Amino acid sequence: MDPHTTDAVHCKLCLSDCPAPETSRLRSCGCVFCTQCLRQYVQLAIQDGAGAPITCPDLACKHPGPLLDSEIASFAPSDQVELYRRLKFERGVQLDPSKAWCPALDCQAVCSVMPNAEGRAVPVPCPACHTVFCCSCREPWEDRHACSQQQPLVVSLPSSDTEATIKQCPKCGVYIERNQGCAQMLCKSCKHTFCWYCLQNLDGDIFLRHYDKGPCRNKLGHSRASVMWNRTQVAGILVGVTIIVVVTSPLLLLASPCILCCVCKPCHRKKGEKKKKKKMTKEQKPPDSVA
Incomplete structure (x- = not known):
């Protein structure tokens, strides 16, 4: 058996067999893919994922955990890794109800936002520029501030004039x-x-x-x-x-014995051994004596 065949790994991204040294194994799930395929996958996920966790590309993976930061850094250039970290941080702020960006245009600080025990809006001071804004509507906090909404955004009804x-x-x-x-x-x-x-x-x-x-x-x-x-x-x-499934199902059922026979390596091995034994028997058989 060819040693190169045993070392080949089937990649589910490019659907081809590649040498084991040219593959990479993900630590979260143990799936193995071509290193080049993983590079392309990670870089596309950074561009289109908006900071979302990058998981195993195999949809049938049973443990699709997120890739480690060290893995992402090995599959993407430094500028894209920096972009992913920034998008990941921004996404974390957006998904965290206790955090918010300062509404001041020239400020990029993250502020802690939390309404009081009754659920009412309270003023939030920015630790960087000291702007005070409402924790609910993000409008500047003034005396006798009347918050028009309890959530950052209110969904307008479809029948309303302004959407x-x-x-x-x-x-x-x-x-x-x-x-x-x-x-x-x-x-x-x-x-x-x-x-x-x-x-x-x-x-x-x-x-x-x-x-x-x-x-x-x-x-x-x-x-x-x-x-x-x-x-x-x-x-x-x-x-x-x-239609394709209905048409091909009977054909696959009829052809399945032939397919199994073709791919069955033990059968080929037994046939080869029988041929070798017959050949050796014929070579070892003594010639007939002449009277």
Whole structure:
């Protein structure tokens, strides 16, 4: 057996076998991939992940823990590692209800935010620029300040005339700004899909039936023809996959014995041993004597 074959590792990212010295094992789960594939994966995750934890790229991994900072530093250049650390820190501040950025434009300090025991808004002093602001609405705190909201952002009803341009993801709380486009939103931080108007979960609504009735009816932002075309494409893909599965299933069942026989190494080994024994027997057999 070729020693190079035993050392080859199958990478689930590039779907090819590569030598073991050119692979890397993740410490959190033990999965092994091509080092080059991991470099590309980590750098793309830094650019598109907005500071979210970078986990194992194998969707079937049973222990997809986050990659260590030392691993990320080994798979990405120093400038991207610095970018990831900054985005990770900013994301941590956004997800922590007890922290907030100072609202002053020329200040980047992180302030501790906590309402009083009754849940009412209280003033928060910035430790850097000493700006005092409301812990709830982030507006400057003045005498007899009347906070207009108990949360940083209030979700406007779809029927209201003025619609907020910035809202929070209903799953992870990250701020999302909508300048244009349809009402089906995808959070880049947690990959959660929801309706911009009512914040309802749309992760399983592949046909966008949410916008056919209720308060968000016809508020998707696309024409009716565009929605119908999207549903036709989704239905066509599902029907195509179903047809492929139905057609190929009997063929796979019929061909499975042949496939198993072809890949069965013990069978090939036994056949080879039988051929060798027959050949040795013929060579060792003495020639017939002539009378």
